[in-house]
Amino acid sequence: MSVLLNAATRVIVQGMGREGRFHAARMREYGSQVVGGVGPGTGGSERDGIPMFDTVAAAVDASEANASLIFVPAPAAADAILEALDAELDLVVCITEGIPVHDMLTVAAVLADTRTTLIGPNCPGAITPGQCKIGIMPGENFAPGPVGFVSRSGTLTYEIADALTRAGLGQSTCLGIGGDPVIGLPTPDAVRLLNEDPATEAIVIVGEIGGSAEEQAAEYMRAFGRKPAVAFIAGRSAPPGKRMGHAGAIVSGSQGTAESKVRAFEEAGIPVANAPSEIPGLVRVALRAA
């Protein structure tokens, strides 16, 4: 079991440029079913053995895809997401970085009226280890197991997944949800999915400064948590008013400080690691207590 993606997931790739082709190949090596690529004007051709289509609708008709991975450049990325939503896919993952926030506000409004789950943008994607990877993460750092994992970061996700895997703690599903201010699957929603997943026995929540998604996730777990959780917040030493790389990682006024997030988790009985290296130990303790 897992959430959002598994061995049966059939994925298309929107934007088969250099990055798209590279990662489509890595995903196939991992075992994901990559059933098509989309690029206007490419219909009827093949790229690296993957059949190409002019539109998402045509790709879905021909391949029965239920998921899409988007590599389209920022100026056209919102349009690509809207095209995927129009095709009523179950899961859309958008890797693209630098999408204007007003474009994402429009996407979020449309998304609210669909049953599609959107992960990203500006994210590494999602992986159910051993079954399916839709994203750009290095698959070898992940292993199947009982730990559900949600993170706003990219490489920090690999770092922590690697630490968990080395400690013998495999993962049910890892969701890299992205570092932008407006994203498709915010932390509280991702935590809810993992909390309701029977295969997930413990949840690791990796947050960053900025916004109040972690506080809401803590509030949700306090009220509805069925399993133990462990948290980490990146950016404890970041000064206010400075954007730490991610557009969403900024402390403005009293909003979004690491202290507020740490306090929220601790009040919900969720231990907060001081460093990524502490996470496996805390997870093991949590699993033993559960």
Added chain:
Amino acid sequence: MKLHEYQAKLLLARAGIPIPEGRLALTPEDALAAARGIGAPVAVKAQVHVGGRGKAGGIKVARTPEEARDAARAILGLDIKGLRVEKVYVERASRVRSELYLGVTVDRDRRRPVVMLSTVGGMDIEQVAAERPQAIARGWPDPRLGLLPFEARRLCFEAGVPKEQVAGVAALAERLYGVFRSADATLLEINPLFVQEDASLVAGDAKLDVDDNALYRQKELAGWKEVSAEERLEEQARALGFSYVQLDGDVGIIGNGAGLVMGTLDAVRNAGGRAANFLDVGGGAKQAVVKAALEIVLSNPRVRSVLINIFGGITRGDEVARGIIDVIGEHPPHVPLVIRLSGTEAEAGRRVLEGAPLVSRETMDAAAAEAVRLAREAAEVLAP
């Protein structure tokens, strides 16, 4: 990217929102001429990208053109929170009966724009929000429809705007929302929005932040960009494709991925040190980018050691290693380098670095501890 008040007001005026007559002045003589043209009394206002300029002496009211000149002389060149005032805006003084707050920003949690209106104007809205949350009316328009007339009216009634002013304030709010959208703003505020003695409305101040991700399609606004002396390194880094923020410690940091770099900053703090900067080389950084990144970090005179933390995904360890070897070869660094390579091609990277004058550590925590120790050692050597 922040706009100056006079730039934001130009956008408001184009959208039909009333602003006081005003002119930009770069010298005291400019200010004198501006005040004569507009007619005293005027306000002389520093144009700098920080809040709280009034408290810092950056705004003065002048009753005569000569007073405006003297005010400009006092304000130009002033240092406000580390920024030098290069220009002032000379503006007709308003005849104020009352003040409102009107603003639009992005509500991340609701994933909607949020329009805020309060009859407590002229104050820091965060402070009002903390102390009297009920004094702020909020509305969340559908971005596909814009702020609808009924939503704007509802905001006015909920905020307690006197009923004879509702139509005017509501129409102004709709226009403001239009500017928010068309300028790709992440924040647009009129604070205070003056109700004048003749009941007319006029924007007392204006604050507009433009989404950096949208500058490619906001050509005019992108052309207004100003880079202050202290932002120059950050701007240079952006041009090279990475993200750099100057901090005030002495351990230089380079990493790949925003979250990992933030985590590295925290690891340095956990080890009892302070980071000199945030530097994310981004995904897939090549040799040349790593070289440029290391040069920028080393150009900061405060740096006493450098910590390089790379977890390879798209980024390859051997590419990073070659960038480092390049810099060391050209001009040997004056401070010790500590490196931690993991992930894709980390093994190959470590081979490239064999024999080079740097310290390698297996984990992020160990590398951070070593970098902090070396920085402290250097500081002790320098101390008398």
